[in-house]
Amino acid sequence: MTDADPVRLYRTVRLIRRFEERAVELVHGGQIVGGIHPYLGQEGIAAGVCAALGADDVIAGTHRGHGHVLARGADPARMLAELCGRVTGLNAGRGGSMHAADLSLGVLGANAIVGASGAIITGAVWAHRRRGRDTVGVSFFGDGAVNEGMLLEAFNLAALWRVPVLFVCENNGYATTMPVAGAVAGSITGRAAAFGLPAVGVDGQDPETVRVAAAAAVDRMRAGGGPELIEARTYRFDVHHTFEHAVRLDYRPPDEVTRGRARDPVDIQGSRLADTDRAAVDAEVEDTLDAAVRFALESPEPDPADALAYLYGSGMTARTGGG
Numbered sequence: 539m540t541d542a543d544p545v546r547l548y549r550t551v552r553l554i555r556r557f558e559e560r561a562v563e564l565v566h567g568g569q570i571v572g573g574i575h576p577y578l579g580q581e582g583i584a585a586g587v588c589a590a591l592g593a594d595d596v597i598a599g600t601h602r603g604h605g606h607v608l609a610r611g612a613d614p615a616r617m618l619a620e621l622c623g624r625v626t627g628l629n630a631g632r633g634g635s636m637h638a639a640d641l642s643l644g645v646l647g648a649n650a651i652v653g654a655s656g657a658i659i660t661g662a663v664w665a666h667r668r669r670g671r672d673t674v675g676v677s678f679f680g681d682g683a684v685n686e687g688m689l690l691e692a693f694n695l696a697a698l699w700r701v702p703v704l705f706v707c708e709n710n711g712y713a714t715t716m717p718v719a720g721a722v723a724g725s726i727t728g729r730a731a732a733f734g735l736p737a738v739g740v741d742g743q744d745p746e747t748v749r750v751a752a753a754a755a756v757d758r759m760r761a762g763g764g765p766e767l768i769e770a771r772t773y774r775f776d777v778h779h780t781f782e783h784a785v786r787l788d789y790r791p792p793d794e795v796t797r798g799r800a801r802d803p804v805d806i807q808g809s810r811l812a813d814t815d816r817a818a819v820d821a822e823v824e825d826t827l828d829a830a831v832r833f834a835l836e837s838p839e840p841d842p843a844d845a846l847a848y849l850y851g852s853g854m855t856a857r858t859g860g861g
Contacts, residue, residue, distance in 0.1 A: 541589045542753075547745050548807045549819045550585040553826070554605040555804050557614055558776075560827050561604070561621055565780045569835060570621050574635045577605035579743075579775030582803030583708050584609035586748025587676055587768075590756050596644040596662055597676040598655035600708075601636045603648025606678050612640045615830035624837035631840050632848060653683035656692030656705060660765075664701045674702045674759050682713025684726050693733040693765070702759035704752065705730065705767040708742065710774040711798075715789040730767035742770030743801040746810070773798030 541547070558578050564570045577584070580602070588597070588609035599606035607617055612628060620627030620638050627633070628640050639647035646662060649655055659675040666673035683689050684707060696703045707726050711718050727737035740751045748770055755766045775798070777783060808816050846856040 542749070544746070544807065544810045545815055545819065547585055547589055547749065548804075548811055548816065549823065550589070550609050551581045551745050551804050551807050552819055552823050553614065554581040554584065554608050556823050556827055557608060557618070557830075558604060560831060561618065562776070562780060564618075564622065564831070564834075566783070570635070571623065572634070573780035574604070574621065575602040575779050576774075576776040577602050579799070579803070580708055580710060580772045581605055582745035582807065583706065583742045583748055583770045583772060584678070585803075585807075586745040586750075587678075587704070587706055587752040589745075589749045590752035591644075591674065591676065592672075594644065594671065595674045595676070595756075596646055596659065596666070597678065598646045598658045598662075599648045599678045600652075600655060600680060600683075601648065601650045602680070602708075603636070603638065603678070607638050607640060607645050607648065610640070610643045610645050612638075612643060612645065614826055615833040618827075618830045619834040619837050622834045622837070623839060624834055625840050626833065626837040630848065651688075653679055653686030653689035653692075655679055656683075656689040656696075656703075659703050660692045660696045660701050663703055664695075664699060667701065672760060674704065674756050676704045676706055678706050678708060680713065681707060681709040681711070681718045681722065681726060682716070683707075684722060684729050690729070690733075693730060693735060693767075696765040697733045697735055700762075700764035702763065703765040704755050704759065705735070705765060706752075707767065707769045708772055709769055710772045712774065712778070712790070714778050715787060726769045727767065735765050735767050737767040737769065739769040739771060742772035743803050743806060745803055745807045773801070775799050775802075 558576045565573050584605035616628045621635050623631040625631050628638050636648055636650040639645050655677040659677040663673055663675035730737035741747050849856045
């Protein structure tokens with residue numbers, strides 16, 4: 539099931555990079571209201587992990603989740619429309635940046651609750667397995683989640699019930715502005731080991747390295763093994779949230795940022811391609827995103843009269859409040 543094609547892996551990394559850069563431009567232009575948490579610099583993790591999954595597998599991400607959704611194969615045009623709050627978005631413009639989902643692809647949603655993806659995916663995969671399905675799940679989360687009780691409870695239940703969940707910690711060194719060294723006692727892989735989960739640390743800047751580690755874990759889990767954890771060490775190239783472009787928080791030394799940006803997953807994976815292949819992918823991605831921006835900005839905004847729609851899965855319409 540693993541997609542080891544270096545060209546397709548590069549395309550995913552490049553697509554996420556340029557999608558995020560375009561999205562930041564739309565934030566600054568006022569078309570995306572409220573800002574986003576850019577995934578810039580971490581693209582190799584989503585791309586590598588999702589390349590190791592099968593069609594029936596499921597994932598859940600974080601507030602920094604655009605990359606996870608795109609790596610799973612979501613339509614960039616509908617994803618961008620979702621960020622712009624348009625009715626043509628993946629979730630009719632109601633999920634936005636931090637709650638985008640595509641159930642047809644097994645994307646159970648980005649999530650603004652830190653650490654929530656672990657519980658969501660553990661429960662979902664357990665239910666699939668109870669129905670006899672060969673489903674594996676991935677929970678993406680950041681280093682700031684490893685002290686959250688919800689995530690640790692998910693580790694515990696996944697280990698007890700041998701639920702095949704790959705827990706992927708995207709350790710970019712900061713929980714918002716808090717350095718990981720000031721927040722995490724012991725180690726991140728040690729958290730998993732305490733529950734009996736095999737755990738490995740990998741270079742999250744190298745998409746192929748991530749893919750190989752994820753594929754090995756997925757193969758073991760699909761063959762009957764229990765959950766595992768990958769700590770993907772990475773670096774966030776841009777701000778935690780785009781509001782920082784205005785307020786200019788000062789918490790990362792300039793020389794650290796320079797060192798972190800020196801290992802770019804786009805260039806690392808791009809170096810494995812012939813120049814002509816890389817140029818062709820770059821051009822195709824630009825065309826795709828040009829069309830995506832047009833689609834998003836030309837799509838209608840929601841009708842305020844429909845504000846209470848979609849509250850119930852049954853389709854029942856909510857009543858308006860009394861006067």
